[in-house]
Amino acid sequence: MLPFQLVLCFSSFLAIAAAPASQFSTNGLPLVRNISELPQDNYGRAGLSHITVAGSVLHGMNEVEVWLQTFAPGSSTPIHRHSCEEVFVVLKGSGKLYIASNSHQKHPGHPQEHLIFPNSTFHIPVNDAHQVSNTNEHEDLQVLVIISRPPVKVFIYEDWFMPHTAARLKFPYYWDELPAPAKDEL
Ligand SMILES: *[C@@H]1O[C@H](CO)[C@@H](O)[C@H](O)[C@H]1NC(C)=O
Numbered sequence: 337m338l339p340f341q342l343v344l345c346f347s348s349f350l351a352i353a354a355a356p357a358s359q360f361s362t363n364g365l366p367l368v369r370n371i372s373e374l375p376q377d378n379y380g381r382a383g384l385s386h387i388t389v390a391g392s393v394l395h396g397m398n399e400v401e402v403w404l405q406t407f408a409p410g411s412s413t414p415i416h417r418h419s420c421e422e423v424f425v426v427l428k429g430s431g432k433l434y435i436a437s438n439s440h441q442k443h444p445g446h447p448q449e450h451l452i453f454p455n456s457t458f459h460i461p462v463n464d465a466h467q468v469s470n471t472n473e474h475e476d477l478q479v480l481v482i483i484s485r486p487p488v489k490v491f492i493y494e495d496w497f498m499p500h501t502a503a504r505l506k507f508p509y510y511w512d513e514l515p516a517p518a519k520d521e522l
């Protein structure tokens with residue numbers, strides 16, 4: 337390689353490395369974020385701590401959203417279903433997955449029960465009614481959740497025998513929001 341080609345090569349490398357866009361993703365948030373410093377909220381659910389790791393509103397995610405959720409002993413998700421794909425990875429704790437596979441009936445019906453444990457993983461077939469529950473009395477249950485097609489469209493059931501037609505629809509169900517602008521920014 338001729339010396340001036342090397343120089344050209346090197347200077348274009350510098351230009352890429354110095355591009356300001358590489359440091360920030362959408363909304364001026366840092367591209368690399370410390371999960372311990374991300375906002376958490378219970379979104380109105382007792383015993384839940386929810387962190388949106390990558391979200392539709394905050395980070396402009398279109399295809400997937402990633403959550404870190406911690407359930408206190410005895411707490412659960414509602415019985416619900418959604419038309420998105422969902423994958424769980426259990427990071428800590430244990431509990432149960434309840435799932436009603438037959439979605440052709442008039443109601444979800446009696447669910448199957450599966451034990452979930454650290455380092456277990458499972459996915460929820462589209463539109464199967466399900467509930468994740470921390471049945472351990474002493475330990476938190478922590479899960480990493482990946483869902484497709486945010487924001488989620490959720491149908492919530494009071495019990496497993498509630499008719500599909502009576503399930504409560506929540507849409508769009510956002511799990512993140514833009515931070516309120518600081519007052520002195522005006
Ligand atoms: C991430 O945040 C936690 C809590 O604020 C802090 O203890 C930890 O040092 C941070 N990690 C890095 C690499 O900054």
Ligand SMILES: *[C@@H]1O[C@H](CO)[C@@H](O)[C@H](O)[C@H]1NC(C)=O
Pocket residue numbers: 454455
């Ligand atoms: C989870 O499983 C992977 C693959 O076997 C292993 O490398 C990892 O150490 C396991 N983690 C825990 C916390 O057991």
